[in-house]
Amino acid sequence: MPETVTREDSAGVATLTMLRPGLSSASRRELLGLVQDVAADESVRAVLLTGTGRAFCVGQDLNESRVRREAAAEPAEDPDQPLPVLVEEYNPLVLALSGLRVPLVVGLNGACAGAGLGLALTGDLRVAAAGAKITTAFAGVALSSDSGVASRLVHCVGGARAAELLLLPEPFLSETALQWGLVHRVVPPERVLAEAWALAARLAAGPTVAYRAIKTVLATAATDSLEETLALEARLQTRAGQAADHREAVEAFLAKRPPVFTGH
Template sequence: MAETVTREDSGGVATLTMLRPGLSSASRQELLGYVRDIAADESVRAVLLTGTGRAFCVGQDLHESRARREAPAGPPEEPDQPLAVLVDEYNPLVLALSRLPVPLVVGINGACAGAGMGLALTGDLRVAAAGAKFTTAFAGVGLSSDSAVASRLVHCVGGARATELLLLPEPFLAETAAHWGLVHRVVPAEEVRAEAYALAARLASGPTVAYRAIKTVLATAATDSLEETLDLEARLQQVAGRTADHREAVAAFLEKRPAQFTGH
């Protein structure tokens, strides 16, 4: 089977590169395997997810979809194929990326569409190529949304704009995405990987336990009550306050020198 995703580790950063623009079953499973391995790897303190060529990810591989649709129907007791693909492959991948215990930077090197937008929006920080095109795409091919694109869009741009983007899936550029808050930085296409890696490397040299706590709070901040948020913050702050990184940061501040974080 041809390789569809690569992993490179350097300086506490695990870089995952998707080699094909379309998400095939093989690429989904390969990417999920890497993400699960990374989640259990304590040497990884930040992750970079990016693509190659002119596209970051354009969603489902439509050639694979057509082949699956034209295949003979299975026995009645077999699960519905589109449902099984989402439940068994897409949903676990989106959840695994969203639940990474370390910061995730996404380098959007080119076109980003459909489920590819779902992958991009799992990132804690997103760097996009100038002029890169985004589109929700789903309605354009007669489908509803998946990969948590609807909920992410509502969170990032609000319900009214999310509705428009899903019902009228017209392309928009990275610059517009930045104005709406969908991406954090826009740089020339040839600088996306370097800029995204620089962010990931900065995060990999930071207070890893504190970052994990911040990600945990952010994951529920929009839905928890004030009391629940305060309670969660207190419990996580107790953990972070006992780390060597916190002690080092205080000492560095008092000694007027840069802190040297170890991630513990």
């Protein structure tokens, strides 16, 4: 059994729950393994990532970080050489979550900071607890950003606000995050898991092939030219139009009945 992360499957939704607020090496590796497992599981049609208690994820376990730093015999010979922990653990985890071919819903049950914000922003849809505190945190411990936070913030809130949030890492509430577009829904804390799971279940019952195409377009739409986006849309819609889910959607519409999607 995992010590820091659990997986529970129901109705096509794989729920991954982080049991500790801080990201230790063990939790990063366990979460990455579970994300890779659900990515390879064809029965999974949506993923829900959440935490427990009063925190979703507050980023790096600073106690573990201090121990690792003190255990280092000598400083790195090349200060420009990336830290192995970033290259081998953080980056693969963010890429694995971002690269899921099925929709990812994040249930922000509580506080979210640093790399935890990076994990949250990999979600396609985010449901947050009312009053939850969010912060970039990095500059507060004299670090630059990691886990894709800078890139995601620029895309979500624009360069000016991203700079403010990173340079002046003051906490803000989920209600403000909703106004800025960083989260999609804010609900009472006791309703976060139920609301996020219901959203994931709705997506799991939907047209998976179309969702996959939409995720692909959204991943590059902000940086591609209009011509490139149009060409990509044409290819992806052609594929989606040949899928069983599209035929079912058309037949259901004409028959005036709810569609039943199979994910193919």
